[in-house]
Structures are given as structure tokens and as C-alpha cells.
Amino acid sequence: MTTQQKSFSKAENEVMPEFRRRINEAESTEDVKKFFTYTIRELFDKIFPDGAQLNLDEIRLQPEESPGYWISESVLGREDVTGVWSMSDLPNILERLAQVAGNRHAHLMKNPQRSESKIRM
Template sequence: MEKQISFVKAEHDVRPGFRRDLSVAESTEDVKKFFVYAAKGLVEKALEGKVSLENGDIHLDPRQEDGFAASGRLLDNQDFLNAWNNSDLRPILKRMAGAAAKRHLHLEKHTEKTESKIFHGR
């Protein structure tokens, strides 16, 4: 059995900016974008640059069980796959996706706020 690796320190480095970004998100597209930025930062910090995320490698998908989806290209990367299977990377991304999904749902339910900011300038 392989030793479990923890990336909680990387999560703690990324979390404050991610929370701040979610709190100022004005649309569901903002939420998706901020999730991708945070996930990219987390993966690159956790894997010390061994894996570079490209557009579409990870995206918020509230319909998925984990709340996000990872691309086949990413899951084919041995360094990423090793971390995916032998660390807390997936649960950390799942927590982040959960927070983003809540904000996404809130903004979907309250589109009038978003529309008023867009069309009337706050």
C-alpha cells in the first residue's frame, strides 16, 4: 500500500483567494472561471509544476458526483494520476467544487441581481 500524500498546505494557500473570488462573483460564468483558476493553482502548487493545466482540463460541473470534471488528457498524465489516486487531491477539489456549486446555485436563483449589475451598473 502506498503512503497517502496530503496537499492540505496547498489548499490552505489557495483557499483565501478562492473564497474572496466566489464572494464577488456576479454571474455563474464568474463562478466557473474562479473555480478553474483555483483548481489550476492548487494542482500546480501541489504537484510542484510537474503538471500544467490547459483550458478545459478541469471544469466545474455541478451535475457530476464530485461537482467537477477532469479531462482525459489530465487523467492520462502519470504524475496527476498518481496524486489523484494516492493523495487527498480529489477530495480537496471536491470541497472546492462544492463551495463553487453553492455560489453557482445561488446566482442561478437570483439572476435579477446579476442582471441589474450588468445592465444598471450596480
């Protein structure tokens, strides 16, 4: 018996344009982290319309770590999330979003002038 993997690429494609726009306009590493978290929360709302609301402290960007993000065990342990997480492309989607955000985060870390000039205004 084979198990079929569920794909959430449609939901990913729905959030990606706005996510890329926000990330590209981010002027600080904190903005990047915030936009990442908000987008993952939006993605979860699309995938789990009957629940699995994600609190902002349950997911965060971790660009220096693999896979690029952290998600709380309390979320992964939820009954509605567990099956989806292990039998879908959701972890890969989060990794792709973390990659985009991580690239912008790294760029802002190397070139802090823009965010510093914004702070001084």
C-alpha cells in the same frame, strides 16, 4: 505492506482564502466557473511544480454532476498525475472546492437579479 496517502491540505489552505473571496464576490455563474478553474490551475501549479500545467479547458465546474467537477482524461492519464491522484487527498480537495463553487452557482441561479443588474449598467 500499507501505502501512505499523501496530503495536500497545505496547498488547499493556501488557495482557499482567495478562492472563497472570489467566489463570494462572483456576480454571475460564469464568474464562479472561471474562478473555480483558475483556482484548480493554481492548486496544480503548487502540487506539481515541475509540470502538469493545467489548461483551462481541462477542468471545469459541473455543479449538477457528482463530484461537482470534470477533469479531462488526458490530465488524469499523465504519469506525474496518476500516482498522486490515486494516492492522495487531491480528488477530495477538488470536490470541496467544487462544493463551495457549486453553492454559489446555485445561489446565483436562484437569484439572478444581481448579475442582471450588473449587465445592464
